[in-house]
Structure formats: structure tokens, C-alpha cells
Amino acid sequence: MRNxxxxxxxxxxxxxxxxxxxxxxxxxxxxxxxxxxxxxxxxNLLGGYGGQFSFGHALFFGTGAYCTAILQIHFHIxxxxxxxxxxxxxxxxxxxxxxxxxxxxxxxxxxxxVTLAFAEVFRILANSFxxxxxxxxxxxxxxxxxxxxxxxxxxxxxWLLLMLVAVGLLFTWWLENARFGARLMAVRENEDAAxxxxxxxxxxxxxxxxxxxxxxxxxxxxYVQLFLYIDPNIAxxxxxxxxxxxxxxxxxxxxxxxxxxxxxxxxxxAEIGRLAFGEAPGLNLVLYGILLVLMVLFLxxxxxxxxxxxxxxxxxxxxxxxxxxx
Amino acid sequence: xxxxSILLPAILNGLTTGAIYALIALGLTLIYGxxxxxxxxxxxxxxxxxxxxxxxxxxxxxxxxxxLPIAALAxxxxxxxxxxxxxxxASHGKDENILLVTLGLSVIIENLALYLWRxxxxxxxxxxxxxxxxxxxxxxxxxxxxxxxxxxxVAALLWLLMTRTDLGRxxxxxxxxxxxxxxxxxxxxxxxxxxxxxxxxxxxxxxCLLLPSFYVSPQVGHAxxxxxxxxxxxxxxxxxxxxxxxxxxIGVTESLGGxxxxxxxxxxxxxxxxxxxxxxxxxxxxxxxx
Numbered sequence: 123m124r125n126x127x128x129x130x131x132x133x134x135x136x137x138x139x140x141x142x143x144x145x146x147x148x149x150x151x152x153x154x155x156x157x158x159x160x161x162x163x164x165x166n167l168l169g170g171y172g173g174q175f176s177f178g179h180a181l182f183f184g185t186g187a188y189c190t191a192i193l194q195i196h197f198h199i200x201x202x203x204x205x206x207x208x209x210x211x212x213x214x215x216x217x218x219x220x221x222x223x224x225x226x227x228x229x230x231x232x233x234x235x236v237t238l239a240f241a242e243v244f245r246i247l248a249n250s251f252x253x254x255x256x257x258x259x260x261x262x263x264x265x266x267x268x269x270x271x272x273x274x275x276x277x278x279x280x281w282l283l284l285m286l287v288a289v290g291l292l293f294t295w296w297l298e299n300a301r302f303g304a305r306l307m308a309v310r311e312n313e314d315a316a317x318x319x320x321x322x323x324x325x326x327x328x329x330x331x332x333x334x335x336x337x338x339x340x341x342x343x344x345y346v347q348l349f350l351y352i353d354p355n356i357a358x359x360x361x362x363x364x365x366x367x368x369x370x371x372x373x374x375x376x377x378x379x380x381x382x383x384x385x386x387x388x389x390x391x392a393e394i395g396r397l398a399f400g401e402a403p404g405l406n407l408v409l410y411g412i413l414l415v416l417m418v419l420f421l422x423x424x425x426x427x428x429x430x431x432x433x434x435x436x437x438x439x440x441x442x443x444x445x446x447x448x
Numbered sequence: 449x450x451x452x453s454i455l456l457p458a459i460l461n462g463l464t465t466g467a468i469y470a471l472i473a474l475g476l477t478l479i480y481g482x483x484x485x486x487x488x489x490x491x492x493x494x495x496x497x498x499x500x501x502x503x504x505x506x507x508x509x510x511x512x513x514x515x516l517p518i519a520a521l522a523x524x525x526x527x528x529x530x531x532x533x534x535x536x537x538a539s540h541g542k543d544e545n546i547l548l549v550t551l552g553l554s555v556i557i558e559n560l561a562l563y564l565w566r567x568x569x570x571x572x573x574x575x576x577x578x579x580x581x582x583x584x585x586x587x588x589x590x591x592x593x594x595x596x597x598x599x600x601x602v603a604a605l606l607w608l609l610m611t612r613t614d615l616g617r618x619x620x621x622x623x624x625x626x627x628x629x630x631x632x633x634x635x636x637x638x639x640x641x642x643x644x645x646x647x648x649x650x651x652x653x654x655x656c657l658l659l660p661s662f663y664v665s666p667q668v669g670h671a672x673x674x675x676x677x678x679x680x681x682x683x684x685x686x687x688x689x690x691x692x693x694x695x696x697x698i699g700v701t702e703s704l705g706g707x708x709x710x711x712x713x714x715x716x717x718x719x720x721x722x723x724x725x726x727x728x729x730x731x732x733x734x735x736x737x738x
Contacts, residue, residue: 175544177488177551222723226730231486231685234547235677236726238488242674243719364555371548404559404666411555415534418548422540 125298125378129291132382136284140277149276155389156283157341157348161362162369162381163290164337169367170376171297172330173310177234178241179338179366181219182212184357185244186339187346191260192253194270201271205343212339213332220331224324229313238363245358259353262346271347279348286344287382290337294378306330307376338366364410371417374426383425388413457586458707459700464592466699467599468654472672473679473691474603475650481686482623482643485543488550489530490676491669492557493648497523497655498664499561505572505659512574512659513594519652527648532641554669561666569665577660591660598657602650603692609646610688619643623686674715675702678722684732693733697721 140149161183169175189211190204199207223236248254266274273279297303308316309323317323346352356362365388373384388410395409421427472494479487487493501519504510510518530553538549579590610616618639621629630636662668679698683690698718705717725732 173544175547177547222726228726228730230543231480231484231547232730234488234551235486235681239674239677239719239722242670243716243722246715246719360555364551367548402563404562407559408556408563411552411559414552414555415538415549418538418540418545418552419534422542422545 125295128379129288129295132291132379133284133288137281140275140280146276149280151389151393153276153280153283153348155385156280156287157345158365158369158388159382159385160283160286160290160344161338161341161366162373162385163287163294164334164341165366166370166375166377166381167294167297167337168330168334170370170374170380171294171303171310172306172327174229174327174331175234175367176237176331176334176363177367178237178239178363179334180358180360180362181237181241181244182216182335182338183342183345183362183366184241184248184352184354185215186212186342187352187357188248188254188260188342189339190343191262191346191352194262195260196253200269201343201347202269205271205340205347208343209336209340212342213336215339216335217328217332219335220328224327224331227313227323241358241360241363245354248354248358255353257354259351259356262350262352264350271344272350279344282344286340291378291382298378302326302329310376361407364407364414368410368414368417370424371414372424374424377424377426380424380426387425453585454707455704457588458703460583460586460588461592462700462703463696464588464596464699465703466696467596468658468695469672469675469679469699470692470695471599471602471650471654471657472676473683473695474606474688475647475654476676477680477683477686477688477691478606478619478650479644479647480680482619483531483546483640485546485550486677486680487644487647488547489554489557490647490651491673492554492561493523493526493669494651494655494672495561495664495666495669496526496557497652498659498662498668499565500652501655501659502570502572502664505574512572512656516653516656519656520649521652523652523655524645524649526645528641528645530648531644532637535644536637536640558666558669565666567666569663571663572659574660589661591657595657595661598653602653603688606646606650607688615639615642674722675718678718678725680732681730682721682725682732687732690733 139152143149161179164182165176165179186208189208190201193199193204193207194201219237219240223233228236249257254260264272266272268278271282273282297306305316305321305326308319308321309326313323342357369384369388370381371384372387373380373382391413392406392409395406399405417424472490476487476490479485497519500522501512501515504515504518505512534553535546535549538545576590580587581590581593610620618629618634619642621632621634622636622639622643626636629639675698679691679694682697683692683694698721701717701721702715705715709716
């Protein structure tokens with residue numbers, strides 16, 4: 123219940139922010155942080171709770187983005203309809219990839235490899251066909267208004283993403299208390315033991331990757347409406363995949379609030395990096411890489427782990443003290 | 449019906465490229481066999497090696513083939529250091545963490561290169577760059593022929609190292625049974641780092657063999673990453689002969705795919721193999737287990 127209360131408080135605090143802050147810069151900044159939080163939530167579901175580390179979440183993000191862009195440009199389908207279809211497309215690609223990989227119980231290195239390779243292949247494909255705009259990319263026509271998910275004020279996107287993040291938070295909260303979540307975490311901890319207890323690892327992981335893919339796909343749809351542009355490198359390039367996994371790793375893997383905390387922390391750090399080193403191509407990704415290595419080396423449980431580790435060592439010390447007295 | 453005279457050069461060309469793929473994949477599969485992780489920084493390290501050889505040539509006029517021992521030693525040192533001081537400390541009991549670190553390293557190396565050297569494509573010119581050997585039915589560029597022979601020689605040397613030396617025996621022992629190897633007195637951390645170093649040294653050699661007939665750019669690793677991964681998956685993770693065989697198969701597939709479908713879609717043949725292997729033989733042609 124404490125987690126649910128925190129979720130509600132978080133939303134209540136965040137919701138009026140665009141009314142209080144007039145600066146477009148900061149609202150855009152917060153909107154982007156929320157976007158990456160949402161993308162991180164998608165990754166966290168599969169990587170944090172399911173233990174399946176995807177190195178190519180851009181695969182789902184990019185598919186969602188292209189799906190909604192192509193539907194609008196070539197078929198004149200409403201952006202909200204595109205959003206729904208992009209979610210479905212992301213989920214289907216997720217399920218397809220999962221089916222291919224999980225069928226033989228391939229995990230760890232193998233799973234990371236296949237997701238990375240698939241994202242790379244989709245990048246090559248998007249680069250070579252005309253209906254994806256090839257290397258030039260796709261420009262979505264500007265049609266301001268809520269009807270096309272192109273809000274006239276910056277606050278519109280902020281609220282849309284806040285809603286999605288809230289859904290993500292509620293979903294992970296439900297997950298932590300649901301049978302499905304228990305099965306998923308059992309698979310993460312020990313697949314063979316989970317199977318012995320009657321959990322079907324294939325089925326469980328397949329559901330997780332489908333939901334995770336659907337979330338990332340919908341994130342792609344929002345991204346396209348926000349920037350009105352997509353090209354193969356943005357959609358399927360490594361940058362999006364790295365951000366998707368970096369956000370929950372910084373915040374705390376397999377925690378409800380990890381992705382949100384991680385997204386805000388990451389963007390504060392990225393902002394500092396921009397101020398310190400200027401806007402050179404590639405430098406922000408160098409910073410992300412360094413962050414990833416440092417986090418894994420020194421804080422494998424993320425920022426949330428900081429609190430947990432201290433707590434547990436304190437408890438251990440107390441236990442030891444009691445032991446020595448006895 | 450396609451003329452034999454078109455098909456044969458394509459196959460020969462594919463074999464020469466395939467030998468280089470095999471060499472790169474050998475490094476990858478050696479690291480996988482011992483450490484049970486995929487080195488996601490493999491492509492970026494190859495790119496780094498290519499830049500090293502490029503600058504040796506353009507700044508100091510060192511011939512790429514003469515740079516071979518320098519590149520191999522330098523990459524060995526980089527690999528040894530990375531494993532010993534960075535990657536080895538990352539696991540915290542979970543292999544996934546090592547994966548993340550190699551991914552982080554690849555992102556750092558690649559984007560630092562992009563920042564330092566921009567995304568320009570660079571090539572070198574050597575007196576023998578455009579020489580060809582006439583095989584009667586086909587012409588093969590001299591650098592490609594040298595690369596083919598060189599890659600096979602290195603593979604043979606590596607095989608000798610693995611089967612005939614104490615180091616090789618220690619590496620194989622470690623690949624089989626970590627605890628047991630430690631119990632019989634093998635310095636596990638040192639051997640891990642040696643394996644990683646040797647795997648990277650293969651990249652240094654590959655870079656020297658590649659550069660006379662290839663180019664270098666910060667993204668050049670991408671071109672090889674997918675290919676090398678496919679080779680390793682096709683041949684079977686951790687299998688030496690598999691990597692060699694897989695490399696040649698992929699090289700020929702790419703060459704023939706390019707001939708029939710055009711350059712950019714030729715890569716799809718590789719992807720198709722990747723999916724088919726995953727579907728029907730996830731252990732690869734010669735792999736024992738995943």
C-alpha cells in the first residue's frame with residue numbers, strides 16, 4: 123500500500139507542474155525525462171523483473187515509431203489509431219522475437235545478442251526501402267491539435283507521458299503483487315527451480331516480452347508525434363536501446379520507481395555533461411557508456427540499491443552482534 | 449543459368465572475406481568459450497585496431513603487414529587490461545553484468561572515435577593495393593589473397609596454441625570447469641585475461657589484413673558485429689572449427705547474395721541464416737550446448 127500511495131502522490135505532485143512552470147525549456151526537459159522513464163519502464167519489466175537483458179529495445183521502439191508514421195503518411199490514419207496499432211505492433215514483434223529465442227531456452231548472452239542483431243537488421247531494412255523513407259527518414263505532417271496527438275501547448279505531451287508513466291507505475295505495482303509477477307521473478311532467480319515448481323518459463327517470458335515490446339512500441343508512437351520525424355538511426359540505432367536499459371539500471375533494476383528515478387538522474391547528468399563539454403556529436407553517448415560501466419562496477423543495484431544496501435548491512439551488523447552475545 | 453565465370457570469382461572473393469570473418473569470429477568464440485559471455489565490444493575493438501593500423505601507416509609510414517606484430521601485441525594488451533581491471537570486476541556473481549559492461553565499453557569506444565575522428569571514411573594506399581593475381585578463371589586482389597592465407601595461418605597457430613601448450617591446456621581446463629581449474633592451481637583471473645587478450649589480438653591481426661583492401665570509420669565495427677555474431681551462432685558458440693567453417697560459409701553467402709540481390713540486400717542473406725539457425729539449430733553446426 124505504501125507503494126500505491128507513493129505512486130498517487132507522485133502523480134498529484136507532477137500533474138500541476140506545467141501550470142506552475144512557465145518556461146518551455148523546463149517543461150520540454152521534464153517531458154523528455156518522462157519519455158525515457160516510460161521507455162525504461164518497458165525495459166525494466168523484461169530486464170528488471172524477468173532477468174532477460176535486451177540490448178535492442180530500439181527494435182520495439184522503432185517499430186512503433188515507424189508504424190504510426192507510415193500509417194499517417196501513407197494511409198492517413200489518425201495518430202491515436204496509429205498509437206494503438208503501434209502498441210500492437212511492438213507487442214507482436216516482441217512476441218515474435220521472444221518465441222524465436224525462448225523456445226530453446228536460450229538466455230543471457232544469447233538473448234542480448236539476438237535483440238541487438240534484430241534491431242541492427244531492422245535498421246538495415248528501414249534504410250533500404252522507400253516506404254520507410256530509406257536513409258532520409260519520414261516527416262510526419264504538422265497538424266496541430268489534440269485530434270492528431272500534436273498538442274498546441276507543450277503541457278499536452280507532458281500530461282500524456284505522465285499518464286503513460288502512471289500506467290507503467292501502476293502496472294509494475296500490480297505486477298509485484300500478482301501471480302504473474304511472482305512467476306516472472308521466479309524465472310529470473312532460477313529458471314530450472316521455477317520449472318520444477320510448475321511455472322512455465324517459456325509462457326511467462328513470452329508474456330513479459332510482449333508487454334514490454336508493446337510499451338516500447340507505444341513510446342515510439344509518442345516520440346514520432348513529439349518530434350514529427352523518424353529515421354533508421356533514431357528508430358533502430360543503439361542510442362535508444364542504451365537509454366532504455368541505462369535508465370532502470372541507474373535507478374534500480376526490478377523496482378517500481380527505479381526507471382523514474384533513473385530517468386531524472388540520467389537527464390540531470392546528461393545536462394551537466396552538455397554544459398561541461400558542449401554539444402559535440404557522440405559525447406552524450408560516451409557519457410552514457412561511462413555511466414553504464416561505473417554503475418555496474420560500483421552500484422549494481424542502482425540508486426535504489428544505495429538505500430537497500432545500507433539497510434541490509436546495518437541489519438547484518440545487528441544480527442552479528444546478537445550472535446556474538448549469545 | 450549463370451555463367452561459371454561469374455559465379456567462381458564471387459565464390460573466391462567470398463572465401464577471402466570469409467577468412468577474415470572467421471578470424472574475427474575466432475576471437476569472439478574463444479572469449480565466449482572461456483568466459484561464457486559475448487564480448488559486445490568486439491566490433492568496437494576491431495575499429496580501434498583499424499584506426500591504430502591506419503595511423504601507423506599515415507603518420508609513420510609503417511606498412512600494414514609490418515604493423516602486424518605491433519597491432520597484435522597492442523590489442524592483446526588492451527584486451528588483457530580490460531578483462532583484468534574492468535570486466536573481471538563487474539560480475540558481482542551475475543554474467544549479465546559482464547554483458548552490460550562490454551556493451552558500455554563498446555558505446556564508449558565507438559562514440560569517442562566518432563568525436564575524435566568524425567564519421568569520415570578513411571582508406572590507405574599501398575603499392576600493392578590494386579595488384580591482382582590471375583587464377584585463369586578469376587582475378588583475386590593481392591591484399592585479399594594475403595588476408596585469406598594469413599587468416600588461415602593464424603587459425604592454425606591458434607589451434608596449435610590451444611592444443612600443444614600449457615597455456616592452451618589451462619584455457620581449455622578453465623572453459624570446462626572453473627572450480628576444478630582453480631583447485632589444481634590455475635591462476636583463474638590471469639588465464640581469463642589471457643584468453644580475452646588473445647581474442648583481441650586476433651582483431652589486431654584481422655585489422656592489419658583488412659586495411660589494405662578495406663576502409664575505416666567509427667561505424668566500421670557495425671559492419672562486422674552482426675556478421676561475426678552470425679558466424680559464431682552458425683558455427684556453434686565456443687567451437688573453433690565451427691567459427692572457421694561458419695566464417696567461410698557467411699563470406700560466400702554474402703558474396704553470392706550481393707551478386708544476386710545487390711549490395712545492401714546481400715546482407716539480408718546473413719540475417720536469413722541467422723534466423724534459420726536460431727529456428728532449427730540454435731546450438732549451431734558444431735556447438736555442444738548453449
